[in-house]
Amino acid sequence: MTATTATGVPVRRSARTSGRLLLAGALAGPIFFASATAQMLTREGFDLTRHPISQLATGDLGWIQILTFVLAGTGALALAAGIARTLTEGIGRRALPILVGVFGAGLVAAGIFTMDPEKGFPAGTPDGPVAQMSWHGVAHSAAAAVAFTALAAAAAVMSVRCARRRAVASAVLSAVAALVLLVPMSPDRMSVQIAVNGLVAFTWTTVLAVSLRRAA
Template identity: 45%
Template sequence: MNTTTASTRTLLTAAALAAPVWVVVCLAQVLTREGFDLTRHPLSQLATGGLGWIQIANFVTVGALFIAGSFGLRSAMYGRPGGTWTPRLTAIVGAGMIAAGVFTMDAGDGFPAGTPAGPPAGMSWHAIAHMASGSIAFIALAAAGFVLGRFFSRAGDRPAAIVSRLAGVAVILGDGWAMSGGRMGSLTLAVGVTSALVWLSAVAYRLRGNA
C-alpha cells in the first residue's frame, strides 16, 4: 500500500467513524440526561446545561471527522460523477456541525431540568447562529444524498442509489416536519438527519474498502 492510498483510507476512516460517534454519544445522553424528552427537545438542546459540554464536543468532533473525511472522499471519488460535489458537501456538513456546536441553542421547554415549560421568551444571538448553522448543514446533507444517488446510478448500483436518495428525502421531511411545528418534530428531525449521517459514513466505509 503506497502512502497516498494509506492516507486516503485513514481519511475515509474518519468519515466512517463520524456517524457512529454521533449516535452513541447522543443516545447515551438521551437515555441519561434528566428531563430530556426526544419527542419535545431537539438533540441540539443537549448542548445546554451543566453537561452541555458533552454535546458541544460531540458536534465539534463529528464535524471535524466529516471535514477530514471529505478529503478522503475527494481522493476516492476523483474523476467520477459526484466526485466533485460529494466531498464539498461533506465538508459543509462538517463545518455546519462545528458551528452548531460553538453556537448553542437556548434552554427551554423544561430542559435542562428546572427550566420553565414552553419556548424561551426570546431567541439569543447564538441560538439564531445555531439555527443558521444547522440549516446549512441540513441542506448540504440532503444534497449529498441526491448527489450520491447519481454517483451510484452511474456505477450501476441501483440499491445504493435508492438508499442515497432516500437519505436526502429523510433530511428534508424530518426538518420540514419539525419546522412546521408538527407533532414530535424533534424526533422526526433526529431520525431523518441521523439516518442520512449514518449513510454518509457507510458510503465512506464502503469506499475505504476499495481505496
C-alpha cells in the same frame, strides 16, 4: 516496492492517508449517537418527544454534546477530504467533497453556537418555549439547516452517480436519504424528526465512508 506519482507522493502512503480519513468519517456517526444516546438516558428532564438532541448542549453538562458536535463535524470534514482523494473521476467528484465538507463545518458551528434552554430542559428551566431566540440560538438553527441541506444534496449527487454506474441499490439508498433529509419539519414532531434525520444522515455518511475505504 512503493510507486511514486508525478507529484512525488508515494502511492501507498497516499492510499493509507485516504483510508485514515475515511475511517474518521465512518466513526463520526457512531460516536455522535453513542454520546447522544448516553446523555438522553442519563440527563434529568430530557424527553426526546419535546427536546431536540441539540438541546443536550445546554446546562452544566452541555460541554459533552458541544464536544460531540465538534468531533462529529471534524469526522465529516475528514470524510470530505477522503472523498476528494478517492473519487478522481465521474459525476460528483468535485461536488461531493464540497457538500460533505459543508455538512461537517455546519456540525462544528452547531456545536459552538448552542440552542437556548427551553421547555423544562435543563432541569429548572421554565416549562415553555423561549420567549426570544438568542443570537447563538439563531446561528445554531442556521448552521444545522445548512449542514443537512448540503448533505441531502450530496446524497442526491451520489444517487445520480450510482445510477449512471448501474449500482441500483446504492442509487436508491442515496435517493431515499436525500428525500428524508429534505422533508419539511413538522412543529408537532420536530424533535423526533431531527433525531431521525440525524440517524439517516450519519448512517449514510458511515456507509459511504466504509464503501469508499474498501474500494480504496
